[in-house]
Amino acid sequence: MNENTVIFFLSAAVAALFFVILYQRYKFKKDLYTKLRQITEKLSEILETGSDEKVMVFTDNKALIGLVEQIDRLLEDRQKIKVDFKRAELSSKKMLSNISHDIKTPLTVILGYLEIMRLDNEDDEALKKVEIKAKQVMELIGQFFTLAKLEAGDADIPISRLNINEVCRENVLDFYDILLQKRFTVDVDIPEKPIYVLANKEAVQRILFNLLSNAIRYGSDGNYLGISLREDEKHVFINITDKGRGIDKKSAAHVFERLYTMEDSRNREIQGNGLGLTIAKNLAVQMEGDLFLDSAPDVKTTFTLMLRKADSESFFERNS
Known part of the structure; x- marks a missing residue:
């Protein structure tokens, strides 16, 4: 080699x-x-x-x-x-x-x-x-x-099929006398055609009572109350609107927290205890819905309750 x-x-x-x-x-x-x-x-x-x-x-x-x-x-x-x-x-x-x-x-x-x-x-x-x-x-x-x-x-929050149009009308009528006394302009936009939701009637009534009473209490300087009902394929939305002083962006981020009150915008005579909206939010979530806030201070404030929509055919009949 x-x-x-x-x-x-x-x-x-x-x-x-x-x-x-x-x-x-x-x-x-x-x-x-x-x-x-x-x-x-x-x-x-x-x-x-x-x-x-x-x-x-x-x-x-x-x-x-x-x-x-x-x-x-x-x-x-x-x-x-x-x-x-x-x-x-x-x-x-x-x-x-x-x-x-x-x-x-x-x-x-x-x-x-x-x-x-x-x-x-x-x-x-x-x-x-x-x-x-x-x-x-x-x-x-x-x-x-x-x-x-x-x-x-x-x-215990049993769910049933509700005609939400009727529930909304009943709750607005409960405040008729006080709205008349305070000279509020009331704008009701509830369709004639029945809309059904899957919810608990007592829970929905409690939420609406809280939202309507808050709108009257904190929106009294605007003398306006609006309630509207709309739907999409899966959900129903109830809007409660007032034109009072509103809620600033900083407070809006905490408004659903327990014991949270907005002392800057509410005087002691009308200030709540900070539990009503927390309970309302919890009730909505328990029903697989939700509660939202959209506020433009001194323009308008809208709380929106979202609920599950029921089909025209009874939910319970289909599942029995």
């Missing part, structure tokens, strides 16, 4: 070794990229669904194994925090419900005695004021109790 042949074989061996090294590096990088992509996709799935799964990857790469172990530790800690938070939240809601019940009982007794004293004409004016305040506290406790039950998932 001459010198040229030896050089040729050595060159070929070096080239082959170089090719093998390049291929191994390419394969290593490709495998590493594939494993990292699998880890990323699985982690994203776990975070989106909120499941208690762990990230699993089959590899001999010690660095990747260590990374996955640390990710799984973080996921375990996250799951524990989630469970602890839910437990604390449930405990808080149950405590609120119990407190509401414990306060409501003695107040009921007090109101009973006040009624007896009024019948005996004992300082009637003073007793009347005490009775009014006691009833206000009773109403507040009742709202706390309702909200606690809603948030704890203990509220």
Whole structure:
């Protein structure tokens, strides 16, 4: 074997070794990229669904194994925090419900005695004021109790098929005298053709009562109340509009939060307790609907109640 042949074989061996090294590096990088992509996709799935799964990857790469172990530790800690938070939240809601019940009982007794004293004409004016305040506290406790039950998932809200046109008309008529007394311009846009929703009548009436009374209370400087009813393929929308001072953008972001009141725009005489809209929103969501706000200060404010639409054929007849 001459010198040229030896050089040729050595060159070929070096080239082959170089090719093998390049291929191994390419394969290593490709495998590493594939494993990292699998880890990323699985982690994203776990975070989106909120499941208690762990990230699993089959590899001999010690660095990747260590990374996955640390990710799984973080996921375990996250799951524990989630469970602890839910437990604390449930405990808080149950405590609120119990407190509401414990306060409501003695107040009921007090109101009973006040009624007896009024019948005996004992300082009637003073007793009347005490009775009014006691009833206000009773109403507040009742709202706390309702909200606690809603948030704890203990509220019984059976769903039925309702003619929402009639429900809207009935609720507007309930305010007829006060609207007339306050000289409101009333704009009612409710179609003659019946529109049916899947909802709870008492819950819808409570929501509408809150929205209509708020529109009268806070929109009195605009002397306007509008109620309209519209529908699309899946939902029905009830719009309650007033032309009062309205709600600024900052307050609008918090208006459905419990105990939130807008002191800048409402004086103490008309300010509510900050629970009515929270309850209304919760009731809407419990019925698989929602409650929205759109307000342009000093122009108009509209609250929109969205409910599930029922087909012309009875929902319950089809599913019986």
